[in-house]
Amino acid sequence: MSRRTISGAGPFAAAPVLTVLVMLGPVAAGLAGTLLPAFGYLPAAGLDAVSLDPFRDLADWPGLWPAMRLSVTTGLAATLLALGGVALLFAGWSGTRAFRALERLLSPLLSVPHAAMAFGLAFLIAPSGWIARALSPWATGWERPPDLLIVQDPWGIALTMGLVAKEMPFLLLMALAALGQTDARRRLRVAQAAGYGRVAGWLKAVFPGIYAQIRLPVYVVLAYSMSVVDVALILGPSTPPPLSVQVVRWMSDPDLSMRLVASAAALLQLALVLGALALWRLGEALVARLGLAWIERGARARLADRVLRPLGVVSGGFSAAVILAGLAGLAVWSLAGFWSFPEPLPRGFTAQNWMRHGPGAWEATGLTALVALASVGLALALVVGCLEAEYRRGRALSQAGLWLIYLPLLVPQIAFLPGLQTLLLVLGFGAGPGPVILGHLVFVLPYVFLSLGDPWRAWDGRAGTVARALGAGPLRVLLRVRLPMLIRPLLTAAAVGVAVSVGQYLPTLLVGGGRVPTLTTEAVALASGGDRRAIGVYGVAQTLAVMVPFAAALMLPALIYRNRRGLHG
């Protein structure tokens, strides 16, 4: 008698392969397209002498050291502060009503585009921003905006603050997902029963389990913060800028030979990120060793709660306050008439700004929506294919598979997108929405996968067994039973994907060759001009472009299945 199993992914077997290809193909091709010019090889510009000259030119640039230092310090500081803030918030408050409130407040803020957040923060802290207005002239004595470099400070403090505020909601949501699998509530109860303070007990008994699961997202935050371009253009210093911003400047130089230096700098940026990740990994080991020693000493640290718990709520509140007040600032500026310093509000509100900039923003919204919907549609099809193949094979995603999904988020965009642009140029592909859609797909896919994966796997497989027993084939089970039952997570994943696509700056700019103006590229382009009313209009439009899909994802299932209570639990 032969040994048999029942298996086979059928037509879905191709989905994982295709997904990896679509997701990692551009990364690999882009890295190759960066590597060759970095060593002087760029036949498209008539340059084919392989040499180290691009690196020499890079070393001769006087801004190199400050640019590298900025990338490393802002990246590490932003990641440490965001992780520390989230850890303190959880340690001090998880399970409380205050925590639930902050969680509800922060979750939707995750989707706010980076550029909109950065503009909002700039409007708050600028010398003529809301904070200065609120304190003037009674506390500061300022009758006119002071001549201070607060935004775009040379140390990158504003940039770091912006990144902390924006990355905290991301880490918070990732940690929340991990919380369920850590039995956190009971672990904390055991620690408290043994006399530990809340914060110390949580850090000792729960945090190690959580961190093990959010390690990859933390790496993503580090790699992203070190190499971000749009936020750095708005909040970071400009002479010299962080390294990634300088790469973009060189890339847009009409002199094609500057691309050689840009490529060399992009490789350097990649090396910096890899080095920082290695450093972080070492730091993890060190903290683990110190933490174990701390645990072995058995200190109950009950008094620390008095300081650390308020700090936790302050850090969570900081993120929410910065983003919400920033968005409010954008909205007020978009409607502002005459507004002189130090008045806290404009003299009057007007629709004129919207009349002037609305049509342009509306046009950009069309392209934004086209790119977002196309890339999200493709991503959903591929992800559902992957998950269905995984389900039919009865094999869960391996650790290696998870790394593959995170890979496009770990390799800095600035390291491979210039190469991809050069490659498209060499291959003679015209810039347009097509390549941009594929470029966005690289970053939309991981988030859609991560968003849909858990609910997909949590689906009760017995519903499938029953449907098959009733005579439905596997495809009918998928289309008629599983997808409709998962309508809510499907739409949420789609909204997450749209938010990711809408917020993309660099892929749109570089892969689109500057000829696919979306809300984000248009908004960031306004940064240098300083027209606050125009920035307000574009910032609000950008935020609406991510919020409307989320609202639809919430409302559509309730509408389609308004008489189906079982789907609304």
Next chain:
Amino acid sequence: MAEGLRLEEVVICQGGAPLVSLDAAVRPGEVLSVMGPSGVGKSTILSLITGSLAPVFHFEGRVLLDGEEITAKPAEARRIGILFQDDLLFPHLSVAQNLAFGLAPGGSRAARRARIEEGLCEIGLEGFGPRDPATLSGGQKARVALMRMLLSDPRALLLDEAFSGLDQGLRAQMRRLVFEHARARALPVLMVTHDPEDAEAAGGRVVDLGSGGSGG
């Protein structure tokens, strides 16, 4: 004996080690109760029969339905009905749509509608067709699940702790209904349960997997 459900020297292995084995035959209209503590692999046998065995398991032996081997057939072609502890009505479909999902294909629209309404009458739920399954009581849901399965015209019936989710009073009533319908249609029934009362009510033979191995 060709008629009915037959498990021929079935052994299910996990990671090379045998998990559970059963050699049994169930005649049409007969109920065979398989008992044993949880974790003994009772439900795994049922997933082999329905064709939903997870790939981590391997098996030896054959499953025959009315003399025909079904182990290589896709799940949807086996015509094996199954009821679980939970009703598993599809939450996005109305009661009538749930029944329509089960009803074997073919026939005019009017004929299918009539057949569904007839089915609702049989379980005492006339006029419940447009209802949201989530608004039904536990007993009503269980009856709809039974009718959905019967309308698919199965040739055998599997019960996977099918009565464990119901309260005491409802349980006896539901048992009677299921066994009556199975007998009327001359279906072989394989029931997996940990509740001796279930086996007693079924009145058929009992195999105890907990007390060391196979029987039948």
